[in-house]
Amino acid sequence: xxxxxxxxxxxxxxxxxxxxxxxxxxxxxxxxxxxxxxxxxxxxxxxxxxxxxxxxxxxxxxxxxxxxxxxxxxxxxxxxxxxxxxxxxxxxxxxxxxxxxxxxxxxxxxxxxxxxxxxxxxxxxxxxxxxxxxxxxxxxxxxxxxxxxxxxxxxxxxxxxxxxxxxxxxxxxxxxxxxxxxxxxxxxxxxxxxxxxxxxxxxxxxxxxxxxxxxxxxxxxxxxxxxxxxxxxxxxxxxxxxxxxxxxxxxxxxxxxxxxxxxxxxxxxxxxxxxxxxxxxxxxxxxxxxxxxxxxxxxxxxxxxxxxxxxxxxxxxxxxxxxxxxxxx
Amino acid sequence: xxxxxxxxxxxxxxxxxxxxxxxxxxxxxxxxxxxxxxxxxxxxxxxxxxxxxxxxxxxxxxxxxxxxxxxxxxxxxxxxxxxxxxxxxxxxxxxxxxxxxxxxxxxxxxxxxxxxxxxxxxxxxxxxxxxxxxxxxxxxxxxxxxxxxxxxxxxxxxxxxxxxxxxxxxxxxxxxxxxxxxxxxxxxxxxxxxxxxxxxxxxxxxxxxxxxxxxxxxxxxxxxxxxxxxxxxxxxxxxxxxxxxxxxxxxxxxxxxxxxxxxxxxxxxxxxxxxxxxxxxxxx
Amino acid sequence: xxxxxxxxxxxxxxxxxxxxxxxxxxxxxxxxxxxxxxxxxxxxxxxxxxxxxxxxxxxxxxxxxxxxxxxxxxxxxxxxxxxxxxxxxxxxxxxxxxxxxxxxxxxxxxxxxxxxxxxxxxxxxxxxxxxxxxxxxxxxxxxxxxxxxxxxxxxxxxxxxxxxxxxxxxxxxxxxxxxxxxxxxxxxxxxxxxxxxxxxxxxxxxxxxxxxxxxxxxxxxxxxxxxxxxxxx
Numbered sequence: 001x002x003x004x005x006x007x008x009x010x011x012x013x014x015x016x017x018x019x020x021x022x023x024x025x026x027x028x029x030x031x032x033x034x035x036x037x038x039x040x041x042x043x044x045x046x047x048x049x050x051x052x053x054x055x056x057x058x059x060x061x062x063x064x065x066x067x068x069x070x071x072x073x074x075x076x077x078x079x080x081x082x083x084x085x086x087x088x089x090x091x092x093x094x095x096x097x098x099x100x101x102x103x104x105x106x107x108x109x110x111x112x113x114x115x116x117x118x119x120x121x122x123x124x125x126x127x128x129x130x131x132x133x134x135x136x137x138x139x140x141x142x143x144x145x146x147x148x149x150x151x152x153x154x155x156x157x158x159x160x161x162x163x164x165x166x167x168x169x170x171x172x173x174x175x176x177x178x179x180x181x182x183x184x185x186x187x188x189x190x191x192x193x194x195x196x197x198x199x200x201x202x203x204x205x206x207x208x209x210x211x212x213x214x215x216x217x218x219x220x221x222x223x224x225x226x227x228x229x230x231x232x233x234x235x236x237x238x239x240x241x242x243x244x245x246x247x248x249x250x251x252x253x254x255x256x257x258x259x260x261x262x263x264x265x266x267x268x269x270x271x272x273x274x275x276x277x278x279x280x281x282x283x284x285x286x287x288x289x290x291x292x293x294x295x296x297x298x299x300x301x302x303x304x305x306x307x308x309x310x311x312x313x314x315x316x317x318x319x320x321x322x323x324x325x326x327x328x329x
Numbered sequence: 330x331x332x333x334x335x336x337x338x339x340x341x342x343x344x345x346x347x348x349x350x351x352x353x354x355x356x357x358x359x360x361x362x363x364x365x366x367x368x369x370x371x372x373x374x375x376x377x378x379x380x381x382x383x384x385x386x387x388x389x390x391x392x393x394x395x396x397x398x399x400x401x402x403x404x405x406x407x408x409x410x411x412x413x414x415x416x417x418x419x420x421x422x423x424x425x426x427x428x429x430x431x432x433x434x435x436x437x438x439x440x441x442x443x444x445x446x447x448x449x450x451x452x453x454x455x456x457x458x459x460x461x462x463x464x465x466x467x468x469x470x471x472x473x474x475x476x477x478x479x480x481x482x483x484x485x486x487x488x489x490x491x492x493x494x495x496x497x498x499x500x501x502x503x504x505x506x507x508x509x510x511x512x513x514x515x516x517x518x519x520x521x522x523x524x525x526x527x528x529x530x531x532x533x534x535x536x537x538x539x540x541x542x543x544x545x546x547x548x549x550x551x552x553x554x555x556x557x558x559x560x561x562x563x564x565x566x567x568x569x570x571x572x573x574x575x576x577x578x579x580x581x582x583x584x585x586x587x588x589x590x591x592x593x594x595x596x597x598x599x600x601x602x603x604x605x606x607x608x609x610x611x612x613x
Numbered sequence: 614x615x616x617x618x619x620x621x622x623x624x625x626x627x628x629x630x631x632x633x634x635x636x637x638x639x640x641x642x643x644x645x646x647x648x649x650x651x652x653x654x655x656x657x658x659x660x661x662x663x664x665x666x667x668x669x670x671x672x673x674x675x676x677x678x679x680x681x682x683x684x685x686x687x688x689x690x691x692x693x694x695x696x697x698x699x700x701x702x703x704x705x706x707x708x709x710x711x712x713x714x715x716x717x718x719x720x721x722x723x724x725x726x727x728x729x730x731x732x733x734x735x736x737x738x739x740x741x742x743x744x745x746x747x748x749x750x751x752x753x754x755x756x757x758x759x760x761x762x763x764x765x766x767x768x769x770x771x772x773x774x775x776x777x778x779x780x781x782x783x784x785x786x787x788x789x790x791x792x793x794x795x796x797x798x799x800x801x802x803x804x805x806x807x808x809x810x811x812x813x814x815x816x817x818x819x820x821x822x823x824x825x826x827x828x829x830x831x832x833x834x835x836x837x838x839x840x841x842x843x844x845x846x
Contacts (some may be wrong), residue, residue: 034338061420061423112602113602117551117605119601119602119605121419121420122419122420122423123362123556125420125423126364126549126552126553127598128554129552130549130553130594130597130598131551131594131598133545133549133594134591134594134595137587137590137591138591141587185584224372244429254545258427258431260426261424261427267422271331276391295435295438295439296439298431298435299431299432299435299436299439300433301431302428302429302430302432302433302435303432305424305425305428305431306411306425306428306432309415309421309424309425310411310421310425310599311413311416313418313421459664488713489715489720492704492708492712492715493712493715493716494710495703495704496701497701498702499701499702500699501700502663502695502699503685503695503699503701504712504716505663505683505684505687506661506663506683506684506692506693506695507681507684507685507687507712507713507716507717507758508684508687508688508713508715508716508717508718508760508762509684509712509714509715510684511684512682526716
């Protein structure tokens with residue numbers, strides 16, 4: 001009988017993930033263009049991992065995960081562009097405030113959503129949809145933040161401190177820094193999922209009433225996962241605007257929330273690595289064939305998504321990973 | 330005074346259209362546990378049917394008659410190809426129909442282009458009572474909407490078909506045990522729900538800008554109406570639609586449409602959180 | 614009338630029925646007894662098509678109905694009163710009865726008078742919502758509803774559960790009367806010995822997903838050991 005512990009342990013073992021990351025380390029060999037592209041794919045992968053935690057492992061179907069991504073991005077932009085004060089313009093501070101800001105917002109929002117006889121399942125999905133809609137409309141009209149045009153000229157990541165400066169605008173070094181961050185997050189998430197907290201999370205996801213009877217504080221557990229997910233999304237967003245040097249409403253909007261949902265659903269929401277790979281995969285395919293297919297790309301994506309939900313509810317990549325020999329199922 | 334009357338009437342027309350859209354949604358959800366995120370796109374398809382029909386030179390009313398037929402057929406195909414595989418898998422239906430909505434939106438973009446269209450109202454006349462002037466088409470729209478809503482309630486609550494439908498909603502296994510073909514019920518209900526949405530879209534077309542994104546702007550308030558109203562399956566929609574639609578219209582007196590919509594959504598979410606059973610109670 | 618052969622079925626990974634063989638002849642009233650969890654309700658659900666059989670066949674009036682959908686089985690003349698009655702609480706008594714007629718395509722006709730003869734309380738409370746009836750009255754409604762479309766076979770799952778003894782007896786008498794008047798074939802799953810003795814012509818016992826014994830009611834009345842074997846813990 002598959003219980004929480006076996007489910008948690010059935011996630012892809014660490015070596016497979018590390019192998020993928022090692023493989024990605026070879027990307028710069030393909031030249032500057034692809035290095036830059038993959039830098040962005042990495043961050044989308046990070047973003048997808050955040051949703052995988054929130055949705056796949058905590059069972060919170062959030063239609064607006066991009067709000068945390070975009071929030072992190074805008075905070076990073078505001079701080080590093082000196083809009084909050086020249087003396088505060090530092091990449092480290094920007095990242096810290098972006099992550100903290102996203103986490104704080106998630107904490108408040110999550111509390112509102114999960115408190116008491118909290119929202120769950122489809123009702124939660126609809127409400128998060130409405131909230132995402134609200135946020136997109138709001139940012140689009142917020143002139144101080146550039147409204148629909150966004151904020152351009154966001155400075156790249158600056159690794160320096162104490163007066164020294166080392167800006168990351170060369171593709172290869174930037175790629176490796178991002179890869180390093182993503183690797184750390186991946187390992188941490190993997191450990192988290194396999195840890196006692198991960199087991200409890202799965203228990204809460206599968207049967208919240210029973211978990212509550214056992215004395216678990218369902219609200220705080222859900223909130224913790226939601227906040228961590230938001231923090232990761234915020235981190236991804238902050239890193240993204242520093243890489244793209246541009247913050248726009250599309251980062252907080254509906255379109256991106258939908259896209260990340262599709263990536264994670266296609267890949268496999270319960271397996272962090274699958275979600276990560278799917279994000280990279282879909283973006284890569286779009287990068288390669290997008291020009292070719294033009295407007296048909298979105299149509300094809302929608303159709304594939306539909307088919308995947310009906311035929312492969314666990315996700316294409318996750319289903320494939322589960323079939324690999326030696327996998328414990 | 331005349332202004333107030335116009336505002337109230339505008340409010341009423343918005344509420345009525347919202348109720349029409351929400352009715353289709355709630356019937357499908359109550360009956361098959363399917364949350365149809367593409368319902369807004371079906372509404373959109375109704376409007377585009379009118380656009381397409383007008384392009385052939387046929388009159389507006391031909392488009393309005395064609396819309397429920399066309400969209401109903403689309404609904405039939407959707408039910409057969411997608412929905413029937415995911416009955417009662419509510420969370421999966423959200424995702425699958427979300428994918429469908431993306432595909433439908435893009436299909437429309439491919440055929441009609443991303444820009445918006447406007448449809449001319451068939452009646453340019455206005456009703457004039459002293460100081461008060463109001464477009465006749467809007468009044469006609471409201472009359473038709475009221476008739477449709479009343480018809481839906483009539484069919485649901487007073488006919489044998491409605492009795493069977495409500496039985497299937499309440500206890501599907503027991504209904505099947507009595508000889509009722511639940512599959513046929515599902516198919517019919519889904520088709521009717523989509524046809525009504527298409528008709529609503531067609532009727533509203535002259536009043537708004539017809540573009541591929543218009544569906545979401547009606548889908549979310551429709552959902553919120555259902556959740557706010559509670560009870561149901563039908564009475565709650567009336568109340569919820571009234572509350573959500575009415576508040577939106579009232580707020581546009583003082584706020585811009587964008588801000589008003591934001592405010593309404595936020596308020597609706599608050600109500601849903603603070604009173605999960607909905608205004609009429611006993612929702613979950 | 615009803616032939617169940619070698620039926621295996623279960624839920625998810627578990628198997629509940631391990632090869633059930635049971636035959637009910639036309640016009641006969643058979644009772645199926647056994648402790649809780651032995652598979653009696655599962656068997657009912659397989660027969661009416663709510664649960665697929667993994668192996669074996671179910672034949673009704675000579676036709677194989679193993680893979681037939683529930684509503685077609687109902688229309689073929691097999692009526693089912695599930696455990697817990699499952700009346701439509703928000704509908705009136707009359708609407709509940711009419712649903713059966715509608716399901717069988719007889720919506721135009723009135724509810725047959727005999728239903729009200731057999732269960733006069735239903736006539737009295739025609740316009741009352743089914744949810745306001747007592748347990749015993751709801752049971753009568755459920756049975757009346759099943760009979761409204763003139764079935765050939767009636768399946769009853771624990772009709773006396775949660776009902777006071779006097780009503781149990783009344784139901785038993787009425788069922789016996791109906792069977793006598795119409796020659797209806799009845800298969801009733803029941804733990805209540807009283808009802809079984811009143812109504813049944815044969816008794817079968819189920820244990821661990823199999824039919825293990827079959828006898829006459831007289832045998833039960835005469836020898837307590839029979840019951841003790843199959844019903845006690």
